Every structure is written in structure tokens, then in C-alpha cells.
Amino acid sequence: MRALKPILAVLCVFSLAFAGQTGKISGRVTEAGTGNPLIGTNVVVDGTSFGAATDENGEYFIINLPPGVYSVTFSMIGYAEYNATDVSVSMDVTTPLEASLESQAIAGESVTVVSERPLIEKTLTSTKQYVSGSLTTQLPVATVKDVVKTLPGVIEHDGMLHLRGGRSGEEMYLVDGASVLNPIMGNNAIPINPSMIEELQVITGAFNAEYGQAMSGIFNTVLREAPDGVHANVSFRTSGTQDYVRSEGGADGDFKDADFYSESLEVAEGESYRSATASEHTMDETFGDAMNILDADVSVGSGAFGLVASMRSYNDPGRLPGISDEFSSYQAKLTYQLGGNLKLGAEFLFHDSKSMYDPRFDGNRVGETAGELLVTDWKYALGQFPRTESQTVQFGVTANYVLSANTNITLRLDNLSKTTEDGAKTSGGEFVDFVNVKNVTASTQYSGADGPDHTKVLEDRTNNNAWFGTMNVYGHYFKSEDSHTTFSLGGTSQLNNRHLLKGGFEYRMFQIDRIGHDVWFGRTVGYSDAKPRIQVNNIKDVSPMEMAVYVQDQMEFSDMIVNVGLRFDAFNAGADKGLWDVSEDGDRMWESQTINPFDFSQRRATETKSKLSPRIGLSFPVSNNMAFRYSYGSFFQRPTFYDLLDNYMAQMDGGTESGNFVFLGNPNLDPQETTTYEMGVQYSLPGGMKIDVMGYNKDIAHLVAVNGASLQPAVDDGSGYDNPGEWTADDFYQATSFNFKSSDHFGRIRGLELGFAKTAASGLTGRASYTFSVAEGTASDKLQQGAGAVDQFLQERSGVMTMT
Numbered sequence: 001m002r003a004l005k006p007i008l009a010v011l012c013v014f015s016l017a018f019a020g021q022t023g024k025i026s027g028r029v030t031e032a033g034t035g036n037p038l039i040g041t042n043v044v045v046d047g048t049s050f051g052a053a054t055d056e057n058g059e060y061f062i063i064n065l066p067p068g069v070y071s072v073t074f075s076m077i078g079y080a081e082y083n084a085t086d087v088s089v090s091m092d093v094t095t096p097l098e099a100s101l102e103s104q105a106i107a108g109e110s111v112t113v114v115s116e117r118p119l120i121e122k123t124l125t126s127t128k129q130y131v132s133g134s135l136t137t138q139l140p141v142a143t144v145k146d147v148v149k150t151l152p153g154v155i156e157h158d159g160m161l162h163l164r165g166g167r168s169g170e171e172m173y174l175v176d177g178a179s180v181l182n183p184i185m186g187n188n189a190i191p192i193n194p195s196m197i198e199e200l201q202v203i204t205g206a207f208n209a210e211y212g213q214a215m216s217g218i219f220n221t222v223l224r225e226a227p228d229g230v231h232a233n234v235s236f237r238t239s240g241t242q243d244y245v246r247s248e249g250g251a252d253g254d255f256k257d258a259d260f261y262s263e264s265l266e267v268a269e270g271e272s273y274r275s276a277t278a279s280e281h282t283m284d285e286t287f288g289d290a291m292n293i294l295d296a297d298v299s300v301g302s303g304a305f306g307l308v309a310s311m312r313s314y315n316d317p318g319r320l321p322g323i324s325d326e327f328s329s330y331q332a333k334l335t336y337q338l339g340g341n342l343k344l345g346a347e348f349l350f351h352d353s354k355s356m357y358d359p360r361f362d363g364n365r366v367g368e369t370a371g372e373l374l375v376t377d378w379k380y381a382l383g384q385f386p387r388t389e390s391q392t393v394q395f396g397v398t399a400n401y402v403l404s405a406n407t408n409i410t411l412r413l414d415n416l417s418k419t420t421e422d423g424a425k426t427s428g429g430e431f432v433d434f435v436n437v438k439n440v441t442a443s444t445q446y447s448g449a450d451g452p453d454h455t456k457v458l459e460d461r462t463n464n465n466a467w468f469g470t471m472n473v474y475g476h477y478f479k480s481e482d483s484h485t486t487f488s489l490g491g492t493s494q495l496n497n498r499h500l501l502k503g504g505f506e507y508r509m510f511q512i513d514r515i516g517h518d519v520w521f522g523r524t525v526g527y528s529d530a531k532p533r534i535q536v537n538n539i540k541d542v543s544p545m546e547m548a549v550y551v552q553d554q555m556e557f558s559d560m561i562v563n564v565g566l567r568f569d570a571f572n573a574g575a576d577k578g579l580w581d582v583s584e585d586g587d588r589m590w591e592s593q594t595i596n597p598f599d600f601s602q603r604r605a606t607e608t609k610s611k612l613s614p615r616i617g618l619s620f621p622v623s624n625n626m627a628f629r630y631s632y633g634s635f636f637q638r639p640t641f642y643d644l645l646d647n648y649m650a651q652m653d654g655g656t657e658s659g660n661f662v663f664l665g666n667p668n669l670d671p672q673e674t675t676t677y678e679m680g681v682q683y684s685l686p687g688g689m690k691i692d693v694m695g696y697n698k699d700i701a702h703l704v705a706v707n708g709a710s711l712q713p714a715v716d717d718g719s720g721y722d723n724p725g726e727w728t729a730d731d732f733y734q735a736t737s738f739n740f741k742s743s744d745h746f747g748r749i750r751g752l753e754l755g756f757a758k759t760a761a762s763g764l765t766g767r768a769s770y771t772f773s774v775a776e777g778t779a780s781d782k783l784q785q786g787a788g789a790v791d792q793f794l795q796e797r798s799g800v801m802t803m804t
Contacts, residue, residue: 021177021222023089024500026061026556027097029054029074038076038101046071049340052405059497064400064408065089067199067222072115074099083112090130091201091222092208094123094556119684119759120624123556125563125617126205126631126678127153127694127753133197133224142237142293142314144194148219152692152753152769153204160187163204164696165749165775166216166674167703167782170637174220176333176347178396178414179213183482183510184539186640188219189392189418190351193310195233195297196331198224205696206633206676209550209565209615210502215637215674215700223333223347226299226306233298239291291316304337318356327353341402349394354387390420406494415485423477433477434517478516478537485509500554507547510574512641514539537647542578544645546571546638552615563617569636570610571671573644577603578667581740589709590790590797596711597664597740598650606667611636625684629694633676639669643704643741643782650738663706663739670702670743680753692755703745704782708789710737744788747777 029041037058044051045062048070052060067090074082079101089095096118102111129151136144149156153164160168169186172179182189203211203218211218266273297310309332318324330350337343396414403409424432426439438445490504516537552565580597581589584604589595596602617631638644646665680694751773758766789798 021091021220022064022066023091024061024063024094024494025065025072025087025089025097026059026094026497027099029058029060029076029099029101031079032100032102038079041074041076041079041099041101043099044073044075046073049337055497057497061406061494061497063406063492063494063500064402066225067091068225072097074101076101078104080104080111084115085112087115088117090199091220092128093121096122117759118624119688119690120621120627120682122619122621122627123554123561124627124682125561125619125629126203126207126633127680127692127696128201128203128205128207131197131200131202133194133199136194136197136200142291143191144197144200145191148200148202150767150769151202151204152755153217153751153771154202155771163217164698164751165773166698166700167780169640170214170216170672170674172211172214172218174218175349175394176221176223176345176396176398177412177488178347178394178416179484179486179508180349180394180416181213183416183418183484184480184512184514184641186642189416190349190394191329192221192223192349193295193297193312193329193331195295195312196223196308196310196333198222205678205694206615206617206631207635208563208617209552209567209613210504212548212550212567212569212613212635213546213637215635215672223331224299224308225333225335226301226308228301228303230301231299232296234296235294237293289317306333306335308333323356325355327351327355343400343402345398345400347394347396349392351390351392353390353392356387387425388420388422390418392416392418407491408493409491410489412488413486415483417483418480420480420482421478431477431479433479476517478514480512480514480539482513483511498555498557500556501552502554503551505547505549508545510542510544510546510641512539512542512544512645538649539641539645540649541576542645543574544572544641545574559621561619561621563615563631565615567613567615567636568610569613569638569671570608571638572608573606573641573667575645575648575667576605578606578645578648579604581666581668581742588797589792590795593792593795595792597738598711600649609638609671611671611673627682629678629680629682631676631678635674635676637672637674639672639704639741639743644669664741666741669704669741672703672743673701675699688759690755690757690759692753692757694753696749696751696753698749700747700749700777702743703747703777705742705745705778706739706782707742707744708737708739710789710791710793741782745778745782747775749773749775 025045029038029043030036031038037054037056039054039056039058041054041058041060042051043053043060043062045065048065050062050065052062054060068088070087070089071083071085072087074084080103082099082101084097084099087095087097097115131144131147131151136147139147141147145156145161148154149161155162157168161171162168163171171187173181173188175190175192180188180190199222201218201220201222203220204216207214207218211220266275292313292315294313295311297308299308300306310330312327312329314329315326316324329352331348333345333347335343335345394414394416396412399411401409401411421431426432426437430437430439432439486506486508488504488506490502493501495501546569548567548569550565550567552563555562555564577600580603581595583592583595583602585592587595594602611634613634613636615631615633617629617633619627619629621627642665644665644667647663648665648667650664676696676698678694678696680692683691685691751771753769753771755769756767758764791798
């Protein structure tokens with residue numbers, strides 16, 4: 001063991017134990033009647049290999065316990081055995097468990113008590129909530145997100161979760177310590193089946209240094225492990241039929257019991273119109289049917305071996321054509337205890353999804369054009385509704401080795417791979433990619449020379465109102481094949497009764513291959529029949545990476561708990577020709593007329609961005625019924641690769657001669673940062689009731705923004721759309737003006753949260769909360785106005801941002 005100490009010290013300082021997946025039990029054992037400490041008492045977690053012995057003060061601790069409910073046995077020669085049942089353990093929480101042993105009068109005598117989870121968590125230094133797996137399966141909800149959005153500080157807007165006023169996507173999603181973020185877009189790539197969850201931890205406060213790549217919060221899920229025996233469950237739920245969304249006035253344009261495409265649709269032919277025909281222009285679409293959910297799970301446990309597997313089939317046809325949501329999910333976890341010290345684990349997650357595509361991801365389809373994308377307008381697409389089809393696979397293996405009762409190390413390797421196609425589909429089920437499949441309707445094909453009206457085929461002049469518009473058919477196609485592979489190595493050591501030390505290292509490699517065509521606005525510049533140039537929007541030849549190192553110490557004293565940590569994060573977008581918005585002399589775009597993102601000879605390789613982030617949290621238990629807490633933290637998050645790399649090679653996205661709809665990703669974006677302060681108090685009342693009050697302040701910097709730019713020199717000679725200047729089919733594309741991503745948005749959020757909970761072993765339980773917050777910033781999202789504009793002609797930056 002003496003030889004292992006230097007190795008352990010290195011691991012604790014330079015390795016990253018993945019996000020907390022285990023909890024801890026600690027306490028003191030005394031002699032009944034005298035209160036004297038009992039030295040050498042054996043403490044065993046029944047049915048496991050976990051245990052400890054009390055020290056000279058009668059104190060003990062047991063670390064590395066997976067979340068769950070346990071029975072704990074205290075035994076010592078000459079004393080009656082003491083059994084504590086229903087001991088609840090949660091991740092990142094110290095569960096206090098005291099025992100008082102009676103002198104043994106009769107051989108074999110024992111005492112059994114039912115443990116109650118303390119209402120006040122004395123080690124709580126920042127706000128977090130716990131959702132048990134049993135709750136997600138027992139409540140009448142469709143998804144786990146339906147439970148999460150009821151928690152304090154969590155809201156859902158437009159289908160996306162926001163934590164404490166932050167933007168969507170500012171969260172990290174972890175499953176058994178592995179990131180399950182969408183490699184390009186961020187957000188959760190694989191929703192976990194409810195029956196697979198042992199415990200979900202939602203952290204909205206200043207989280208510890210072991211957590212990173214997030215500014216607003218952490219969703220940390222631990223998958224359940226198989227108990228002994230064979231168990232199986234099957235359930236089916238249905239909503240019954242769903243009512244149809246109706247137009248204004250109810251009867252006029254009512255979708256129900258009507259041929260959806262037979263209501264006054266006309267074909268525009270120049271200045272004249274003719275009526276649409278069913279054979280030429282209509283397609284059958286299913287919507288308004290029942291939503292169905294089928295769940296099945298099985299677990300097999302036998303000694304050292306355990307397997308849990310789950311299947312979920314979710315089908316929601318939606319209340320309008322084109323907005324259905326369906327997926328199939330298959331998930332499994334395997335564990336094997338090899339001897340007394342080594343535990344092996346593996347998980348497999350597969351998610352196959354078909355759903356409506358959300359066009360808000362696309363920068364040039366917001367603002368004034370957002371109204372063109374109301375789902376109710378898509379009836380004109382004749383079945384070619386924008387769709388997203390994706391398949392995601394996560395596979396990971398873990399090895400946890402116990403060096404001693406107070407020290408363990410963990411090694412993990414995992415890979416997430418995701419394939420996604422976005423776009424419209426033909427009646428034959430093919431994606432319209434505008435190259436190999438050009439069928440924008442049953443009788444017409446896309447042509448790059450047609451200009452803005454290339455897909456406008458039908459109009460409804462009779463029923464054109466707030467519900468129905470006359471907009472173009474969807475003009476977008478992307479296919480992405482992305483993955484990330486992560487290696488993690490970490491260590492945890494309870495140095496003594498007061499210090500729990502964690503440390504770790506993590507390295508993540510990305511593979512991103514995205515091809516895309518975008519033909520919404522205008523024709524392709526330089527198009528000719530001989531060379532039918534199409535607008536492309538690809539991400540190629542990049543090798544992004546990110547890494548992190550942290551060290552953390554949790555110090556527990558009788559009247560104070562301190563969590564202190566330090567984290568180092570770094571990332572590189574991995575683009576050899578990615579740096580273009582700053583000259584080699586350090587001048588910004590509004591300071592130099594020579595910067596031109598369309599001139600690749602100026603481009604340079606991206607640089608590594610990094611940040612050191614301190615974290616500290618304090619808890620002051622003033623009694624068994626009350627505890628105050630304070631926390632501070634600085635948090636780092638890499639911008640999404642969509643913001644960093646989307647069209648960063650200026651590949652004619654948008655394609656009008658003016659370039660007004662060209663959006664360029666920026667691989668030189670800075671890391672986004674949040675500094676959070678929080679203070680709160682917990683107070684327990686009789687009858688299992690608890691009140692939690694907390695206030696917080698968040699200062700946010702370097703949020704992703706969109707800037708407009710007028711380029712010098714301009715290349716359009718003013719001849720307009722019929723004669724686009726000097727461009728030909730052989731020239732590289734260059735725009736007079738364009739839009740690009742920057743790190744210029746910022747904001748501030750202040751809030752107050754009130755929580756009330758009623759818990760009990762039986763009877764009524766419940767929770768109620770109220771949140772009040774004020775968010776000020778340059779814009780609510782990265783695509784809104786507020787970031788200003790750059791004019792190379794005048795060498796100035798206008799529209800400098802203010803908070804609103």
C-alpha cells in the first residue's frame with residue numbers, strides 16, 4: 001500500500017473521476033446508556049461487499065455506494081446486533097447513519113430499526129433535486145422530461161428545457177458518467193427509458209468541480225442495476241384520439257372529416273391560376289390519431305452477474321400533418337463483480353427517432369421569415385414536410401477497482417455515434433437532397449436557376465388567414481454522421497473522516513462529417529445549365545477535441561461542510577482553415593479592410609481555448625432542522641459545433657447575389673462563461689415537511705451571437721439578379737454582405753426560488769415550488785438582434801449592445 005500512495009496522489013490531482021455516480025454513508029457508533037464510542041464495530045451493507053470498522057472515536061464511513069436503498073448491520077462481540085433498514089443513498093450525498101448498541105443479554109439478540117431519510121441534507125452546498133426511477137414509472141407522464149420540468153428553476157419553452165433563465169443547451173447530460181450530448185447541436189441525444197433509471201440528479205446551482213461543459217445545470221442519470229432473481233414488466237398506455245387543430249372560425253378550413261388538400265388549393269401559373277387536382281396534388285397524411293407508448297423491461301441477477309434491459313416504443317401522430325413524433329429505444333446495462341475488488345460494467349443505448357424538424361436551428365430562417373415556418377403552413381408541401389430521422393448509439397465500459405476501504409479508482413471508455421438526416425421526403429420515402437432526388441412535387445423538380453419561387457407551387461387564396469399562409473415548400477437537406485469517443489480516468493479517496501478527495505482527467509475526440517444543401521432563398525450564384533452549381537453547407541476535414549482536469553475536496557465538520565475545487569477545461573475546433581475573423585496582426589474585422597472570409601489564403605488553423613474555473617460551496621447546519629448554504633462558481637462551456645463550424649468554409653450557403661442570407665460559423669468563438677452566486681436555507685417542519693428558500697445571481701459572458709457584416713471590397717457591380725457582377729460558374733463565391741457568429745452576447749439573471757415538500761414512508765407525498773427570476777441580456781437567443789454590425793467600408797462597428 002505504501003508503494004501505491006504516490007500513484008494515488010497523481011491520480012487524484014491529474015485524473016477526472018466521471019461525474020458523481022455514488023454516495024456515502026457515515027456516522028458514529030456508541031454504547032447505549034453511556035454514549036461512549038465503540039471502537040472496532042463492524043459495519044456491513046447487507047448483500048454487498050461494502051463495509052467498514054469504527055475508529056477510536058466510534059466513527060466510520062463507507063464510500064462508493066451506488067444510489068439505492070440498503071440495509072446496514074452493526075455488530076460487535078458482547079453487543080446485540082443492530083440492523084438499520086431502508087437506508088437511502090443518493091449520488092454525491094453523505095447519508096448520516098448513527099447506531100447505539102445494547103449490551104447483549106441473550107445470545108443471538110438483535111435490534112432492527114427502520115431508517116428515515118433526513119429531511120435536511122447537511123452536506124448540500126448548492127441547489128439540486130433528486131428524481132427516483134420509481135417516480136418516473138409511477139406518475140402518469142409520457143416522458144422523464146414531463147417530471148423534470150416540474151422541478152424548481154426548470155421551465156419548458158417551445159419544447160426545450162431552460163434552467164434558471166439560461167438559454168436552452170446550457171446543460172450537460174450524463175448517463176453513468178458518460179456524456180450523451182448531441183455532438184453537433186448540443187442538448188440530449190438519447191432520452192433514457194424510465195424503467196432504466198435508478199436515480200436522476202438535477203443540479204441547478206453552483207455545481208462542483210467534477211462537473212463541466214455546462215453553464216446552467218447538470219442532468220446526471222444513474223442506470224439501475226439488477227437485483228437477484230428474474231423480473232419482467234410490460235405496460236401499454238394510450239391517449240385515445242387527439243382532437244384536430246382547427247382554423248379560425250372553426251368550420252371554415254376544418255381539417256376533420258375533410259380531404260385535407262381539396263380546400264380551394266390552386267396552382268400558380270404565372271399570373272393565372274388553375275384548380276389543384278386530387279390525382280396530381282394531394283397525398284394522404286395520418287394525424288390526429290391516438291398517442292401510444294409501449295414499455296417492456298427485464299432484469300436478471302445472479303450473484304456477481306446482473307443484466308437490466310429495456311425497450312420503449314413511442315408514437316405520437318400529432319395534431320397536424322408533419323408534426324408526428326415517434327421513436328424506438330433499446331437500452332441495457334450489464335454488471336459483473338470480479339472478486340472482491342474489481343467491478344466491471346457496460347451499457348448499451350440505442351435510439352431511433354423520426355420527428356418534425358425544428359427550423360429554428362437555421363440562422364437564416366428566423367426573424368422576419370419565422371412566420372413562413374409555422375407548421376400549419378406546411379400543408380402546401382404535399383407531404384414533403386420537414387423531417388428529422390436519426391439513429392444514435394452509445395456504448396461504454398467501466399472498471400472500478402477498490403484499492404482499500406477508503407480509496408478506489410475508475411477507468412471508463414465510451415463512444416456515442418449519431419446519424420441524422422433532415423429534410424423533406426418524397427411520396428416514395430426518399431429525402432429530397434436537390435442533387436440526386438430533386439422532386440419538389442410529384443410533377444416538378446428543383447432548378448437552381450429558378451430563384452426564390454423555385455418551390456412555390458400551390459396557393460390557397462380563399463382560406464389564407466392567420467392559420468394558413470402561401471409559403472414555399474421546404475428547401476433544406478442535411479445529413480450528419482458524428483461521433484465522440486471519451487477516455488476518463490479518476491480516483492476517489494476518503495483520506496480521513498473529514499476529507500473526501502476526488503480528482504480526474506477526461507479527453508474527448510470528435511468525428512464530424514456533415515453534408516448539406518440549402519436552397520431556401522434565391523438562386524445559386526454563378527448557376528448555369530452547363531454547370532448546375534448548388535448551394536452547399538458542409539462540415540469536413542475537422543478534428544475537434546476537448547479535455548478537462550479537476551481536483552476537489554469535500555470537508556465535513558460538525559458545524560460546517562466545505563466543497564472546494566478547481567477545474568481546467570480546454571477545447572480546439574480542429575479546423576486547419578478555421579481562423580479568419582482576426583488578422584495575423586490581431587485586428588478585428590471592423591479595424592481592417594483586408595479581412596475576407598471568402599479568401600482562403602488568409603485562413604489559419606484554430607487555436608486551443610482554455611479556462612481555469614474555481615468552485616466553492618459552504619453549508620452551515622445550525623441544528624438538525626435547519627441549514628444555511630452559500631456557493632460560488634465559475635463555469636465554462638464550449639460553443640456547439642453547429643455555431644463553431646456550420647458553413648465555416650463559406651460554401652455559398654444562401655446564395656443570393658447580395659449574400660444577405662449567408663451565415664458563417666466561426667471556429668474562433670470564445671468559450672461561454674457564467675459566474676454564479678447562490679445562498680439558501682433548508683428548514684424542516686413536523687410531519688415530514690420541508691421548506692427550501694434560495695436566491696441566486698448569474699453573470700454571463702461570451703454568449704454566441706450573430707453579427708451582420710458588409711465586406712470590403714464589394715464584388716457586385718450593381719447589375720442585379722439578372723447579371724450577378726463578375727461571378728461565373730468557375731469563380732469562388734464571395735458575398736457583398738454576410739452574417740457570422742461571434743461571442744458578443746452577454747447577460748445577467750437574478751432569481752428567487754421557494755420550495756415546499758412533504759415526504760413520508762407511506763401516505764401523502766408531494767412537492768410545490770415557486771420561481772421568480774429576472775433575466776437581462778443582449779438577446780434571448782443567439783439569432784436575435786443585439787450583437788451589432790460590422791462595416792468594412794466605414795471601418796466601424798455599429799449597434800453596440802445593451803442589456804434589455
